[in-house]
Amino acid sequence: MTPVAIGIDIGGTNTKYGIVDQHGNALAETSLSTPKYEDVEEYVRVVSNAILSLIESLPEPVEVKGVGIGAPNGNYFKGTIEYAPNLKWKGVIPMTDLFGKYFPNVPIVLTNDANAAAIGEMIYGGAKGIKDFIMITLGTGVGSGFVVNGELVYGHDGFAGEFGHVCAIRGGRMCTCGRKGCVETYASARGLVLTVQELLAGSTEDSPLAHIIPEKLTPKDIFEAAENGDPVAMEAFEYTGKILGESLSDAVAYLSPKAIFLFGGVAKAGKWILDPTYRHMENNLLAIYKNKVKIVPSGLPDVNAAILGASAMVWKEI
Amino acid sequence: MTPVAIGIDIGGTNTKYGIVDQHGNALAETSLSTPKYEDVEEYVRVVSNAILSLIESLPEPVEVKGVGIGAPNGNYFKGTIEYAPNLKWKGVIPMTDLFGKYFPNVPIVLTNDANAAAIGEMIYGGAKGIKDFIMITLGTGVGSGFVVNGELVYGHDGFAGEFGHVCAIRGGRMCTCGRKGCVETYASARGLVLTVQELLAGSTEDSPLAHIIPEKLTPKDIFEAAENGDPVAMEAFEYTGKILGESLSDAVAYLSPKAIFLFGGVAKAGKWILDPTYRHMENNLLAIYKNKVKIVPSGLPDVNAAILGASAMVWKEI
Numbered sequence: 001m002t003p004v005a006i007g008i009d010i011g012g013t014n015t016k017y018g019i020v021d022q023h024g025n026a027l028a029e030t031s032l033s034t035p036k037y038e039d040v041e042e043y044v045r046v047v048s049n050a051i052l053s054l055i056e057s058l059p060e061p062v063e064v065k066g067v068g069i070g071a072p073n074g075n076y077f078k079g080t081i082e083y084a085p086n087l088k089w090k091g092v093i094p095m096t097d098l099f100g101k102y103f104p105n106v107p108i109v110l111t112n113d114a115n116a117a118a119i120g121e122m123i124y125g126g127a128k129g130i131k132d133f134i135m136i137t138l139g140t141g142v143g144s145g146f147v148v149n150g151e152l153v154y155g156h157d158g159f160a161g162e163f164g165h166v167c168a169i170r171g172g173r174m175c176t177c178g179r180k181g182c183v184e185t186y187a188s189a190r191g192l193v194l195t196v197q198e199l200l201a202g203s204t205e206d207s208p209l210a211h212i213i214p215e216k217l218t219p220k221d222i223f224e225a226a227e228n229g230d231p232v233a234m235e236a237f238e239y240t241g242k243i244l245g246e247s248l249s250d251a252v253a254y255l256s257p258k259a260i261f262l263f264g265g266v267a268k269a270g271k272w273i274l275d276p277t278y279r280h281m282e283n284n285l286l287a288i289y290k291n292k293v294k295i296v297p298s299g300l301p302d303v304n305a306a307i308l309g310a311s312a313m314v315w316k317e318i
Numbered sequence: 319m320t321p322v323a324i325g326i327d328i329g330g331t332n333t334k335y336g337i338v339d340q341h342g343n344a345l346a347e348t349s350l351s352t353p354k355y356e357d358v359e360e361y362v363r364v365v366s367n368a369i370l371s372l373i374e375s376l377p378e379p380v381e382v383k384g385v386g387i388g389a390p391n392g393n394y395f396k397g398t399i400e401y402a403p404n405l406k407w408k409g410v411i412p413m414t415d416l417f418g419k420y421f422p423n424v425p426i427v428l429t430n431d432a433n434a435a436a437i438g439e440m441i442y443g444g445a446k447g448i449k450d451f452i453m454i455t456l457g458t459g460v461g462s463g464f465v466v467n468g469e470l471v472y473g474h475d476g477f478a479g480e481f482g483h484v485c486a487i488r489g490g491r492m493c494t495c496g497r498k499g500c501v502e503t504y505a506s507a508r509g510l511v512l513t514v515q516e517l518l519a520g521s522t523e524d525s526p527l528a529h530i531i532p533e534k535l536t537p538k539d540i541f542e543a544a545e546n547g548d549p550v551a552m553e554a555f556e557y558t559g560k561i562l563g564e565s566l567s568d569a570v571a572y573l574s575p576k577a578i579f580l581f582g583g584v585a586k587a588g589k590w591i592l593d594p595t596y597r598h599m600e601n602n603l604l605a606i607y608k609n610k611v612k613i614v615p616s617g618l619p620d621v622n623a624a625i626l627g628a629s630a631m632v633w634k635e636i
Contacts, residue, residue, distance in 0.1 A: 155574025156450040256473025
């Protein structure tokens with residue numbers, strides 16, 4: 001029987017889950033709406049039964065080696081989700097215990113989504129064989145997972161690795177966390193869009209981005225505008241790369257990684273974000289670190305990276 | 319025979335070395351001038367022979383289990399000192415190889431001085447049993463050692479943990495490293511003295527600190543002035559604590575330590591530096607970390623902490 005891991009990615013909008021082999025092939029995957037379930041026990045029952053059906057529907061029998069869960073505010077040590085602002089279930093949710101009722105004989109591991117992505121990168125992606133690296137997820141928010149000497153950094157309470165809430169500019173943009181100037185307010189999809197809006201407000205030139213309703217503006221639109229030579233889009237990536245690169249130069253002083261992987265919507269802009277980020281990081285590095293650290297796009301396939309990351313924890317654990 | 323470790327702390331001014339037992343008792347210790355020796359092989363010969371004589375002079379026979387060396391720009395992985403600005407020996411010095419000629423049958427480990435201090439804190443000091451902590455040395459410069467899950471963070475090249483060169487204020491004070499705004503330019507002894515000078519320049523009130531030649535001003539003078547109610551001294555500690563505390567709030571977002579230990583000249587100011595540092599750190603922490611992290615003075619005795627730290631590496635290693 002093929003050994004497989006279950007990967008579950010719990011997001012504010014969707015829960016994605018799948019069955020993944022040791023090489024990172026998703027044998028089956030699907031998703032459901034997370035906020036549809038007010039009651040977390042009902043949610044776990046539906047997800048678990050859907051996974052069990054999915055396993056039965058596979059053409060060949062498989063052996064489930066474990067369940068990996070990526071979740072916002074996921075606590076690796078306790079297997080809990082704690083006070084996640086984007087989920088309906090409040091307080092401390094004992095998620096691994098709840099799933100344990102349906103998968104009683106295998107390890108169930110949980111961590112936050114960016115940590116899961118880091119393990120995905122290590123097991124299946126571009127970080128194979130790299131013992132010290134940083135994974136940065138540039139999505140709606142900015143998340144991070146730090147790998148030191150082959151192990152994820154959890155900190156004493158399981159909550160280490162919040163690069164998105166490191167301060168990039170003291171007294172800078174207001175963050176959803178209630179503080180000001182966090183990296184996330186500049187380098188997330190929302191931050192990039194806000195930068196475009198600020199640039200448009202201060203510019204008299206016409207830009208295709210001025211014709212998109214601000215609420216509908218996406219990193220993809222800004223990428224396409226940059227590809228078409230729009231100065232506003234190019235300047236927005238330059239500015240985002242400056243803030244991100246400066247902050248990454250500090251991240252290097254903390255951890256001295258061999259590589260930094262960028263993942264998520266903003267990272268998909270390729271050279272438009274990679275080039276200024278690398279340039280500003282290098283310009284701000286302490287001499288001892290110069291020309292040593294590479295910044296590369298994640299090697300994980302976009303479509304099911306969250307499931308892969310969650311499942312990778314199982315292979316890392318066993 | 320009592321098992322002992324040799325601890326050698328190579329500083330720009332002095333080299334201190336001693337023989338330390340497993341409980342952190344220095345059975346013998348002494349020092350010599352580092353810059354007196356232009357030739358590093360001659361230096362290693364003199365230090366090694368002095369240590370061997372010291373061992374023979376002990377009242378009871380001992381068993382040397384290893385040699386630990388703390389040195390500026392020390393590379394743990396290679397056992398080298400690389401381009402240390404404050405030492406006469408330039409380039410890459412294979413320090414553990416050189417000492418190996420005199421101590422052929424025991425492990426010889428080398429790391430930078432702040433990392434050695436962190437291991438000292440873990441083995442003999444206040445960090446016993448704490449698996450995630452940060453050691454900050456506030457001396458002439460600012461150094462740091464990060465311990466994650468009981469292991470020192472070295473990074474891919476052995477140079478991780480340069481908190482002193484994390485940027486506190488972009489475009490801020492000029493640093494000896496050639497960059498601007500590093501934590502070290504504010505929180506080191508030099509930084510504190512500079513803050514006092516800036517405050518004196520902008521003040522019309524009389525301060526006892528105005529009567530000390532700037533080049534002779536020390537953290538101890540500023541501490542004593544604060545104890546005597548001098549507003550300039552108190553404001554200097556408040557400002558230093560603000561910069562240090564803000565930067566430590568970012569350090570917590572990276573590593574989520576259980577404790578932060580402060581060591582060195584500036585840390586000896588006790589509550590004057592600890593209180594504002596803690597207050598500003600807490601004020602700037604992401605909610606998830608609030609009221610979890612303590613900032614405490616190092617538990618290492620001041621007089622031979624460098625030797626202890628270096629020797630502690632031996633107990634950690636074997």
